[in-house]
Amino acid sequence: MKRWYCILPVLLLAGNATLAQRPPSINSPEVKADHSITFRYYARNAQSVIVKGELLTAPVPMTKDTAGIWSVTVPPVKPDIYPYSFVVDNVELADPNNTLIFANERFKRSIVDIPGNEPLVHALQNVPHGKLSYRYYTSTTLGATRTLLVYTPPGFMANGTTKYPVLYLIHGGSDTEETWTKVGRAHFIADNLIAKKLATPMIIVMPYGNVRPRPMPDFTRDMIDDIIPFIQSNYPVLTDSKHRAVAGFSVGGGQTLNIGLTNTDKFGYIAAYAPYTATEEFQKNFSNWSPDAGKINAQVKLFTISVGTEDFLFESVKKNLAMFKEKNIRVKSYIVPGGHTWMNCKQYLATTLQEIFK
Amino acid sequence: MKRWYCILPVLLLAGNATLAQRPPSINSPEVKADHSITFRYYARNAQSVIVKGELLTAPVPMTKDTAGIWSVTVPPVKPDIYPYSFVVDNVELADPNNTLIFANERFKRSIVDIPGNEPLVHALQNVPHGKLSYRYYTSTTLGATRTLLVYTPPGFMANGTTKYPVLYLIHGGSDTEETWTKVGRAHFIADNLIAKKLATPMIIVMPYGNVRPRPMPDFTRDMIDDIIPFIQSNYPVLTDSKHRAVAGFSVGGGQTLNIGLTNTDKFGYIAAYAPYTATEEFQKNFSNWSPDAGKINAQVKLFTISVGTEDFLFESVKKNLAMFKEKNIRVKSYIVPGGHTWMNCKQYLATTLQEIFK
Known part of the structure; x- marks a missing residue:
């Protein structure tokens, strides 16, 4: 179910927003073949962006490039589905570029799916689907x-x-x-x-x-x-x-x-x-x-x-x-x-x- | 589909988080009978919390009470379903306490459903359901x-x-x-x-x-x-x-x-x-x-x-x-x-x- 991302015309988005209000299209999370994961977040003026979640032993700071995109690549993680969130200048939020959301009443977190080398029991496999x-x-x-x-x-x-x-x-x-x-x-x-x-x-x-x-x-x-x-x-x-x-x-x-x-x-x-x-x-x-x-x-x-x-x-x-x-x-x-x-x-x-x- | 909110034991929540990491349970958005809406957000240390969305002519600042809960009540809005988001110290995010999310690949916004005095065409009504x-x-x-x-x-x-x-x-x-x-x-x-x-x-x-x-x-x-x-x-x-x-x-x-x-x-x-x-x-x-x-x-x-x-x-x-x-x-x-x-x-x-x- 992974989406492909690329730079889409900004006008395509819903809402009467102007181009200036829209962040660039960003691929996050990007799960690599070796099970490392790159997280990205756009915030030109933020002072600090951190990624946290049960896949990490401790929260990890991200670094900003000249385009205002913060990112970090974390080392390979055991294949599974994990919740995570970003903390931007002390404000916790879900990854805006990830459609996979932890359904919950009291917080908004994202989830990242790290596939196994052999398909895991919860993976979408090529079998008949209910x-x-x-x-x-x-x-x-x-x-x-x-x-x-x-x-x-x-x-x-x-x-x-x-x-x-x-x-x-x-x-x-x-x-x-x-x-x-x-x-x-x-x-x-x-x-x-x-x-x-x-x-x-x-x-x-x-x-x-x-x-x-x-x-x-x-x-x-x-x-x-x-x-x-x-x-x-x-x-x-x-x-x-x-x-x-x-x-x-x-x-x-x-x-x-x-x-x-x-x-x-x-x-x-x-x-x-x-x-x-x-x-x-x-x-x-x-x-x-x-x-x-x-x-x-x-x-x-x-x-x-x-x-x-x-x-x-x-x-x-x-x-x-x-x-x-x-x-x-x-x-x-x-x-x-x-x-x-x-x-x-x-x-x-x-x-x-x-x-x-x- | 409106959920009822109350102070639940904090330990009930998923994750091995400690009590101190969990915000209090908050009712947001609260849609009143007159179609005014109260938005709430917990952030003891934030400098500024704003609500914005197509239901408002301009973003509206929220104010903080002594418990660290920011809130604002906006005047009655025409019944409909509207997207909105919070901006906390310049970071835009979905309302953490609202399960209704705008399904989208590039942003996370919440939606608020203001029911009509007569049920609107999109309302969950007492009719046979597909x-x-x-x-x-x-x-x-x-x-x-x-x-x-x-x-x-x-x-x-x-x-x-x-x-x-x-x-x-x-x-x-x-x-x-x-x-x-x-x-x-x-x-x-x-x-x-x-x-x-x-x-x-x-x-x-x-x-x-x-x-x-x-x-x-x-x-x-x-x-x-x-x-x-x-x-x-x-x-x-x-x-x-x-x-x-x-x-x-x-x-x-x-x-x-x-x-x-x-x-x-x-x-x-x-x-x-x-x-x-x-x-x-x-x-x-x-x-x-x-x-x-x-x-x-x-x-x-x-x-x-x-x-x-x-x-x-x-x-x-x-x-x-x-x-x-x-x-x-x-x-x-x-x-x-x-x-x-x-x-x-x-x-x-x-x-x-x-x-x-x-």
Whole structure:
């Protein structure tokens, strides 16, 4: 999806702006064959331009050429998709010349995709592609028309005789319904794993989980009373619990635990990624919890919790794992390197997609 | 789609950032019932914060409170969707707290949606909604897998007996395949007009038109040889020229003229919005043009050119209108108030959707 850049006539741009107001066309980020990256930014009068992000061990200053273009080339980086931003005279912003944006409510960052020598699991590969659809459903719980994204697998037939299992996949705390695809590339991960027959063809539903002011209880109701019925009315899906999964990251991981473990008759698979559980709802559901472990273990085919050892929630997640184990709930843990990042999220999802609906 | 904002625990956010690095949660833009708008931005140490955009006659300075939050309330604005940006100590950026982004390759701006007292033609209304799908097609012309967006109307059946007409809709010069939906709300305009029976149910295909280095000839080939065949293989569509339309804005308007008028056997409807025609391709196709006007007028059911009187291309468009008329090509012009803006684009599209496939 990389764009090609060149000097385009400045008048081509939208808006009645004059030529003088428009910066020159700039190629940023430029990912080289050796996986080094050149970042560029035009600011004739800036005093300082810095690039920062999880791909760098520390922020890196850029230098200005005589045309007012700041740039820096950073050494080769491990292939992955990383967020980054520029800091221009102390003002943080997304790279104006990069169309790839981290979908988020509270910051604007860019993302850079460093391809692997062999295609990574999240890469756009030459395989059959599913369809990613933006749908609008009426939430009676929330009294609003809301957006969700639906991935249907390659070969999907809306009116066919094949019925599909469904994964409900929830983003992190200030993310949006687009973050799992724009940053997490969930649709490409599914395409690639389905092409290799490592994942079962499935529908993936990505709702918007930031229900306020009560994110946990109201979103659980929206999921059960509105989202699942909307999907079941509009797609040919299998409706028993063994063909329904819920997964989510961070706040969405906490929502996953709350939704899944209080509805084990409805979800045969529960996958929490670095779940954030310091919430009233989690306290309410699990602090004086006396679960019927035998029943839950019989209902839930697979319950997993994934976390990175550098994740700021690592200790909290370990406590939750211990709590679930102490209650004799069967839980599989994936403790991996890495932090509370979307680099890790993609790996967690790739693992889940290979484990569910088998 | 307005999000609700409140003070969320800062730890909820993605990334291993510490609390100190995170700005407070901020509601911006806040659109009031009287259509005034409050913009907010957090910057404890900034010297100057300004909001600018086509909704303002001039940039407006913001003022800082003791918590470091800059804000300004601008007087009521005519309901519409407008781009805007902040300028912080001379650095222009999108509003970090607004998820609505102007999809563009060369700048990052936010958009603000001021609802009408009666719903506007582009508003998300309580009507049946079509589906907006992100699809991936192989371009043999360009040797790449490329993205396009496909709107299918409410009630669409992929394998049904109903076959649909198709509008191919092209963005402006530095826009992306998402600009017609993210900024132009083409899918909501179609939903609303179809619900009122003012538009015929149709498929709308929104490709990525910025083919470089030769945007015009190579994109024309991609359209004819790759995009149209992909749609015709994957959707139940009518394939005669009377059920195929092409429309586009600015550079995409120029592409529309080049694609449509050199393929009048394939496009029964051609709609150019503020077309940019100072291109080699336009010169090649139309400078020594001796068209068979009778044949073209018989093939093309409707050829329209729309432009605003304040558009920087207004004089150029008038010359092109005169040229087409001089060649006896039947062309309908819509000269309206307004500039080279996406506010105008939405109106141009709403007009086209009511005219085609009738």
